[in-house]
Each structure stands twice: as C-alpha cells, then as structure tokens.
Amino acid sequence: MSDASPSVNDAILQVEHLSMKFGGLVAIGDLSFQARRGEITALIGPNGAGKTTVFNCITGFYKPSEGMLTLNRRDGSSYLLERLPNHEIPARAKVARTFQNIRLFSGMTLLENLLVAQHNKLMKASGYTILGLFGFSGYRTASAESIDLARHWLEKADLVDRADDPAGDLPYGAQRRLEIARAMCTGPELLCLDEPAAGLNPKESMALNALLMDIKDNTGTSILLIEHDMAVVMQISDHVVVLEYGRKISDGSPHAVRTDPRVIAAYLGVEDEDVETVLIEVGDEDVIEQLDTGPDATHGPGSSSSYFAGPVTDTVGHSEGERVTVSKGASKAGQVDARSGAAARPASPAEAKPTEKPSAAKSSAAKPAAKAPAKPKTPGDSNRGGGNE
Numbered sequence: 001m002s003d004a005s006p007s008v009n010d011a012i013l014q015v016e017h018l019s020m021k022f023g024g025l026v027a028i029g030d031l032s033f034q035a036r037r038g039e040i041t042a043l044i045g046p047n048g049a050g051k052t053t054v055f056n057c058i059t060g061f062y063k064p065s066e067g068m069l070t071l072n073r074r075d076g077s078s079y080l081l082e083r084l085p086n087h088e089i090p091a092r093a094k095v096a097r098t099f100q101n102i103r104l105f106s107g108m109t110l111l112e113n114l115l116v117a118q119h120n121k122l123m124k125a126s127g128y129t130i131l132g133l134f135g136f137s138g139y140r141t142a143s144a145e146s147i148d149l150a151r152h153w154l155e156k157a158d159l160v161d162r163a164d165d166p167a168g169d170l171p172y173g174a175q176r177r178l179e180i181a182r183a184m185c186t187g188p189e190l191l192c193l194d195e196p197a198a199g200l201n202p203k204e205s206m207a208l209n210a211l212l213m214d215i216k217d218n219t220g221t222s223i224l225l226i227e228h229d230m231a232v233v234m235q236i237s238d239h240v241v242v243l244e245y246g247r248k249i250s251d252g253s254p255h256a257v258r259t260d261p262r263v264i265a266a267y268l269g270v271e272d273e274d275v276e277t278v279l280i281e282v283g284d285e286d287v288i289e290q291l292d293t294g295p296d297a298t299h300g301p302g303s304s305s306s307y308f309a310g311p312v313t314d315t316v317g318h319s320e321g322e323r324v325t326v327s328k329g330a331s332k333a334g335q336v337d338a339r340s341g342a343a344a345r346p347a348s349p350a351e352a353k354p355t356e357k358p359s360a361a362k363s364s365a366a367k368p369a370a371k372a373p374a375k376p377k378t379p380g381d382s383n384r385g386g387g388n389e
C-alpha cells in the first residue's frame, strides 16, 4: 500500500500499459485508461476485443503479462492490483464484480444470498469461534447490521417483496439486479459489471439503468461496465473506452465515441477507409461531417485499425435485417504476437466464416454489411447488439 499521488486522486482506477498474452495470442496490448471516481465508465468493443480479460486482470483472476493497475481508495490509500492475491482484492482494494453468466446461489433465498456476501464481516465479528456466534454481542450487532444492509439493497433493487423466495425462482432481469445488490453488500468502491444487460428485455434494462444510476448518485461507488447494449451504455455512461483486438481505439464521452469513425469501423467490421463510403450510403450526416474535420489523432491507429491489431484472420461484421448489430465475431482475436510467430487462436466453428478482413485489399465481404443498414447507423444507435451472449 502506498499513498495516492495527488495527480490520480480523481482516478479510482488507473490502467497503465496493460498487456495480457495467452501463449502467442495478445488478448490485451499496451492498454491505458482511467476510470474516474463517482463515474460510470463503460468498456465496449466487438466480441473478443479483450473486455473480460481486462476485468479478469483487475479482479485478480489473471496476472497481467505487463502493466500496472492502480486502485486509489477514498481514504487515500492505493493498491497495485496486479500484486495483490485475488482473494484480497475485494477486501482490501474494495473491488467487486459480477460475471457474464449469473452466479447466484439459486437454492438459497434472496436474503441469504446477500448475507453470504457479508460472510467475512460476520466471521470477523464472531471472533472465528463457534462460541463467538452465540456469545458475542458484537456478533449479534454485526448480524443485525448485515440484515439491515441486505434489506436496504433488496429495496434498491426492487426485490424486497421476494426476500424469502429462492433466487433461482426470479425472472432473469431480477436475478441480474440481485447480483448487483449482492456485490453492493460488500461495500465496494469500484463495481465491475460484466454485461449486466445481456438478455434483458427493454423494461428490465430500464430497471437496471435506474439501479446503476442510483448506485452512482447515492453511494459514491464508481462503476466499470462491460456492455454490448448500446442503449444502456449511451444513457448511463459518463465515459466510454472502446477496445478492438485488445487495443484502445477510442476514449471519451458517449457522444464523442459513438461518432468516432474508428469505432464505427470496428462495429461494422469494415476497414477505416471504407467507413466514409458506408456512412454516405446510410446517410449519417453527423459522422460524415466529423470525418471531414478529421478524427482525433491521439487515439487508436493511424490509417487502419487492423494495422494496429496485427494480422487478422477472422470474420467481418454483418448486419441482420435492417439493424446494424455488433458483429458476434467481428474481433474474435485473430491477433498474434508477431515476435512469437504463433498461430492465431482458431475461431469456434460457429464464428469461423470463410471471410477475412484483409488489411490491404478492400474486403468484398465487408460491402454487404455496409449496405444493409437502413435504420440505426452508429454504434450508439444499434440497440441490442448481436454481441449479446
């Protein structure tokens, strides 16, 4: 633990030069960004861009190959997360997370799920003895406080009426909110949510948005969010970081990001130089205007995102019906560490389409993708991306 430097006081999380390699596959390459305290920061990008890998590095599931992850707590203390054992990250650095797949104790009641989350606090109050459970007044006080906290979060998640039902009986959207409530019972300063809106209907998405805004406005907990649902991202995020092939291609306000040609290129699965053609075809004047004034040179690749990404051997984006969707396999990492010369991870059979996204020649496969959309045109407009799991 070290004292926080004044320059990072408003950054709850600083990711600096983070790299994560799996053999020859570079899942994350030299990634740097900040999540500011009290804000909702969204981490977005096509499937396989490396978002969950970033979460896994932050929460200690993976030890990064390179880089520094600094968590600055409100009390001024700072932790280098890559050096903490993963079981200490929630307790000491106050980082909590949820997963892409719901991980509740489905046979336990909602209340029990939230009490289990407070297990460490209760064990401490018991003095780690059986006698302590029955004898210590401290334990009784802690137990009552835990129940109060659980009830508080059940109310916030609009689930208090079902406190005594098994968690597995809840509808999907309610289970998602329960997971967030459970994470909040650990008193996190940084809450990492991996695709919380995946599979939710519009009403459930609205309830989720309300819960996340409530957390942001009333608890001071900062949120780092991976999400494919652009309606959620654009509505509630203060700051958006966009990844493609493990590299940052854009970083800014939701508006800046949704009109960034590099982001549109990544989401449509076309080369950067084809973006203008695509947008002219679909008639997006805002973005065309920005293309005329030129992109922000401080982020992302110069001429082509695939230049930065290294060799790419995967599918290009495609649209379904009239809606532009996030291509499921647009970025499934065909990225290879050039130094190792190892082969790219083969895409799964479902993803392994015979199309490629060549960096030099214009992809003929990309063209149909460009022509299909008629309604939403930018990432911000594509409502439920095809990337939802």
Ligand SMILES: Nc1ncnc2c1ncn2[C@@H]1O[C@H](COP(=O)(O)OP(=O)(O)OP(=O)(O)O)[C@@H](O)[C@H]1O
Binding pocket: 022, 025, 027, 045, 046, 047, 048, 049, 050, 051, 052, 053, 054, 332, 333, 334, 345, 387
């Ligand atoms: N443990 C692992 N071993 C090998 N490769 C991995 C491992 N974890 C992730 N990868 C690879 O790293 C790349 C990034 O994966 P990651 O799951 O972080 O992407 P993502 O952006 O979260 O995708 P999605 O939106 O589909 O969840 C992928 O190519 C993935 O196959």
